[in-house]
Amino acid sequence: MGKWFKYVLKLGLVFAIVAGALFYWLRPLLVKVESTTIADGIHVKFRVQGTNVEEYSNQAWKPYFAKGVNMGATVPGHFPGELAISEDDYERWFEMIQDMGSNVVRIYTIMMPEFYEALVKYNREHQKNPLFFIQGIWSPEEQLIEGQDAYDPQIKQKFEQEIKDAVAAVYGKTTLTPEPHSGKAGGAYKYNAGPYLMSWIVGTEWEPKMVKGTNDLHVDTADYEGKHFRNKPGASAFEKWLALMMDTAAQTEIQYGWQHPIAFANWVTTDPLEHPGEPLFEEDLVSVDPAHIEVADWAAGYFASYHVYPYYPDFFSFDSSFQTMANSKGQIDSYTTYLHKLKEAHPDIPVMITEYGVPASLGVAHLGMLGRNQGGHNEKQQGDIDADLFQEIHGAGYSGAILFTWQDEWFKKTWNTQRYDEADRRAYWYNTLTNESFFGVLGMFPSKDDDIHIDGDASDWKRLGDDKKRLDVQVPGFEEIWATHDEGYLYLMAKLSEPFDPSRQSIYLGADTIAGGNRHAPQLHGVTLDEGLETLIELSDENKGRMMIASNYDLHARLYERSGLPDIDPKENQDDSGIFKPWKLAVNYLLEYPDSRFNHPFGDVEVGELERGYTDPSRPDYSSKAMWQAQGQVLEMRIPWMLLGFSDPSSLSVINYNQTSRSKFEVTQVEGVRIVPWIVQDDKVLGREDSAAAEPYPVSRLPKYTWQRWEDKVDYVERPKQSYSIMKEAMQKIDGPVTDISGS
Template sequence: MKAKYLIIAILIVLLALTVRSMMKIEENIRSEKIKLVEVTDKSKPLFNPLPAEEIAGISQKSTYSFKADRDYFEVLKSDNQWEKIFFKGVNIGTAVPGKFPTEFSLSFEQYLEWFRLIGEMNANVIRVYTVLPPEFYRALAVHNQRYFSKKLYLFQGVWTELPAEGNFYNVEFVRNFQEEIIKVINLIHGKAVVAEKPGHASGVYQTDISQYVAGILLGREWEPDAVEKTNRLMKKTEFRGNFINVHQGNAMEVWLGEMMDFAIQYETQTFQTQRPVSFVNWLPLDPMFHSSEYIEAEYVREYDNDLKSLDFTHFHKTTNYLAGFFASYHVYPYYPDFICNEAKYSHPIKPDGKKDNFYFYLLDLKEHCKGIPLLISEYGLPSSRGNSHYTPLGFDQGGHSEMEQAVLSEVLTRDIYNTRCAGAVYFEWIDEWFKRNWLVMDFEEPAENRRLWHNLENPEQNYGIVACESIKKTIDANGKDWTELKTGKDIQVNFSADPAYFYILAQLPDFDFKKHNLYIAFDTYDKLKGEHKLRFLEDENEHGIEFLAEFQNTGNAELFVDDYYTVFTDRGEQIVPPYHSVNNNNGKFVSQWLLANRKRESVTGEKFPEIKHNRGKLTYGISSSPASSNADWYWDNSKKILELRFTWQMLNVTDPSIHAVLDNNPKTREMDYSITDGFHIQFFITDKNDQLVKKIPESGTYFYTWDSWIDPPYKMRLKPVYYSLKKEFARLKKVPQNTDSEPTDENFTLLPYPGDYQGAISLVFNVTEKSIREIVLPSLLTYDIQASFIISELPQSNEKNPLFNINRALAASIDSAGGDFIFKLPENQSENFVQALKTKMIAVDEWTGKKCTSVLLPDNFPFKSKPTDFQDIQIAMSQTDAYYRSHQNGFRLFKQTSDYQLIDSLLNAEKGWYNFYIDKIVKNPEMVRNQRTVTEEQLHRLIRLFRNNKYWITTPEKLLVYQNCYRQCTIKTKNFNNLIFVNCVVPDNAPDKYLPLAVKYRSKAKIIKVSGSASDGIYNLHSGEAMLFCFPGKEVTIEIMEP
């Protein structure tokens, strides 16, 4: 029997060796097939796209293992059946402590171990942001061969920096990004040789993992400023590619559509394979508007997070694109502030009886993305000691124990699933030390050394499911992990340090919290600087003190800072400290406040108070307990041992690896530091009335310094969030049933405004050229709206020599911003004036190429008459009312008021048309004397209120022309096979001036082709409907491409 088993064992070994040899031979064959084709001639295309007809044929024969359809992804199973899947997984960053993310220091074995742990967490997907080394992809293939029934799929990112000048259409930038797209597609098919380049992964990529790649994610969190600049420079709204169409979009959306189309075409044409593609989006560019979000002051140094949108509903796949696209968002429950401050998110109650702003925001986002798979490609909470943003419901950016991180992350994951999102990809797998956070990054200097130490005050470094820590000591006051411990019956004080903390262990035999208070004073650098007066000392202290820790009892302990050395900054209140220690003896120590939430004001004037974070408040507990993982100190009364730790930044250490402490020179632009020799430390025991009982040491100070380092030691540990996500991921097995009802019949609805608007505002300005150039035109471009401008007599004009407030340059500027012109008639019209006005109208027509057809009449003008001196007048209005010749129920005059909540209510309650006439823009609110005068700030608030309430903001002429068409047109349709012919029929006596009319088409059809409209191309009926724009009197053809 033994011989039998021996033979079986030998055969198994031989079989394993044979399989391994075959795999090596296969790899060598693949390696020989890899061809590096590098197009060095920048004038030549990166590849030669096939003609549309040919690519259509290839597309229909392409293979694909994943598809994005309706609300979820589907995966092709081994039995050739499609199965819906809810993606659950984690984002992977590879920057281990001491390394930049571009150093790619992990081995094949490390990746393989990570994948094993992630798989055991019941995850089914991972996401990476950029190209990683070949070892990563080889490890993924090996893992999926070993764990066939629990494979890990991949969302592969295509990273890019921002274009230098902020225009995404820059030719060089586009080419570089497309080169990166090609590289990504080649390597996932195992056919890439990537040359070495600083900051980029390189090597021979011969492992084909394409069967595991669920999707490609283009780009990054796009900065709103760059999106706005691109939209200003490039006036594009439509794109019709072979695979992706964009309709009624903006220039950035068109650019993204072009890049998506490029990626799909390259993979389809080169590998006859497709997969879902998307781009990265985040809340500052979401498609909804939020009145609680507003930049109300120039000093605020942050993006306008409610200015521009990237809307996935503007994207449509063609029938060539079998795999389909999806929506991808990074969503966190604390940023931007609107996710907390909007009442519709923070006030309602969930089905489980709890408030949850994250849940209700996701409901809103999913409602907007209905019919498109919505992947939450980043979400999570950090287990940092520091907190950089507070929320009303406790989903803060930091300040969570590891247990809180675990419990709250479970809630967020369940929210994503319950709101019918397509997947939840947690941020992130490991703690990454190189990352910066807005609240504390100015005090991490030199910045390039951030990766060498672990800042627990920095939330961005502590999102990981896996802790990457260098912590030497557990705060528990037992001293077992103090190899350098001094012991004895008398007072003993010990110090230690690591890349995360500075530690103290003190044995204080006679100390009793019932009788005593304890103070620990720190001179962190330069004994002459700092506070020399302590309230419990009669004489000045020799060493200037930067920090003073006070312990009154286990529930009241705090590390205070000398008032001159605080880093509390509030630019709104013009509070900017010197950021360096100062020789003083005023005896003042203050709490270590940081401004986590600046005070805000909504568009309607609602106030949101500032929230300060006190990083000096010390938490009592045992740090090995997940519920008190951020504990700062512990006192064992039986042993009379105190153990405590301070994060380095609590002591204004800007880089402990080189002993750098904050010591700014206000004359330089950078935040400066000095190198300290070490800390001088003193203990003071007082009675409860702060009368000195004992000074430790009795004379002088303790001095402690620590070793510098360039390669920090660390170890990895699974945090409790690993196990909470493991449990939650196991529960999320089946995709929820779709309870949404689809359209039961086909219908067309003519809309009163050109889109999903509930009303309209026409803007009219009669202001100075300075106001037009400096305020009005930038506002029109910023908000992508239109307005009319009054052309009238200048003050120096007279009857013999009429002068007007328009010139060629100004007319061109107004025209390029989308504005038009209204000529104002004075009450007394001389023949000379009328002739001069006619001449000026003709000149403006020539300058802009547009016919001026609007006049502003004096209030005493007989409105039932038409101004016969002028031909082709479409609109005639007064400053106090509005009129046009074919409709008696036109505008209501919008009356300006500073009660923005009242305006908000009015716009919702009394939907319709309003004319807003502005004849002066002033700087000081006290100068607003009537309803036609506004400040620049008021103008911005009003525009945002109009926009946020879904009002079309346009010119009087365009509004009235549109309304005239809308009221006179009727829709008639006829069907023939898979074709529908749509006509907006106009009466014979209708005016000859038209604008395209918005028509909402509802149907069960999934994909249609539209021709003869103002926006032709392929449309997807994402939620059972599509918005078409039809010219009155012109037939539109709809072809049902996919029923």
């Protein structure tokens, strides 16, 4: 009897251990979210009621305002198809996102299983206040643009399958094969994140020519009468196709016992409004109107989703018909005007702005009213603008405002820099001229962001140890010069013979990467070099410096010489022209009638102005755009790679002086970059007072700063930007939607 008792006791102990382990591992799957049920036991947590979204909480329906962030699918050193974010990253980010005041995260496509697992586990620990998510379903964008026909059987089948895969992934009921080259995630989806879903957004921003092409090809397409969604009379062929896709999402989800609100992605370009002051026909070519689709039988309901930025399309800047309303600060504001007009165009359903924001970057791609440009902002300016936009969206009676975006993404391209870099290398370096990469409130900074602070203090350089090089440069006014680099910048630290005084002297730092360039220039005051300079930095102002580019090397002039720039003096195209020009980026093309509605001049901005400041984020006077500082005899500087002509510093590739076409530059692999310093005082180059009669200065004898290729291995520093704290203050002030805007 005693042996049998011991056997039973051991067996019970084993069962207890196994049961405990099973409970531990299955806890994420057993978490419940408060919801209500409708016919057939279908769960509903969020629903549309009139023009509002509501959440079921504390056994009642309450008005809901989605305040959140969009989230990308990757980190520096990776492209989206690699989906390299870890579960630990997600859990850390979710906590930061909720702490910022967000109640929802929007994703654009099926993520790797780690996302859903991390969200379920995170919410298991935050059951009283879970973080919800909006699941986007990526449409076959490239095939749609290429084929110009949404009804193409292959496109239709592919999108329907993507919808089914997305629903199954959310509910943890599928295994998908990853397709890294196409950006499609894969793996075993075992965690049911469905209870934490806020809504679905079907598709991506619709290319207008594709929409019009679809409508023209299928004028006689029959109305779509789905089980859950249908189109209204007068809907276009493309809108009928969208009704079908939304119905596919609904029919698929209901099989898992849930209903969630559904929308399709949309943007200003295909909104239902007229934009009379927009010069580009394509930006007002066709509309995709959410009012032309309605619910047939879907208790969770239907809402409209729009991406709305304050600088694009161009009518935001100069269309007087959108400059009729004042914002909350009393300023005439095209963004506020647009928000109210868009809301009025949707009187029967809720509307969310699911993308808005500006980037913190040196580069600029579009100009907007009230200084809300696409780029050119430091982190504080970014946060102030984002907070203003957020408050305008909320005040206009919208049901949600989802900020673009959570994290910086190095791989992104921008229309006005994409011809200067190598597309397959973008993820491996930090190009602050490509503003599209830096919309995040969570910064992804190059690896020396913590190691070197531009502040005029050389002590951090001593801590670098061997990770720096002394440049053997014997130049009057400079006692020593050191250099190092990372994924974003070439860093220089010079010890001067005396403190820098811009009232009586100018410091110049020339850069030579390839054969050619300017060997003489006014800035050299009669000195001639034996090798030319591609770019030149001038420090002659108390608060800012300037990066200039040799006229025959000027990428901007070479690209746009026959596309809107004023006539260029033929001398500027000659080697050793002696002319250095401002470093510029285009912000809009030259548009001329009848190719556009009306004439619109070419626009560009200077991006080579180098701000004097401090890059230590712990300082109250920190500026993310600061590029140099001088204190006493110490001068520190960081130079963005593209300003030096690099198309990919990770492989030491620079743009050369040749072009295979008007729009394509040739690239050369180089050993490094040669820095040529000098100081001008009393209109003379120090140490070359007899410069007019002197022999050419032997630049070619100066050493080049070289580095090892870093190929596809990058390091980075993750840190919340100042904009994070600003948005935190703005978001935490708002709890719920504005339900009455009649007085606005």
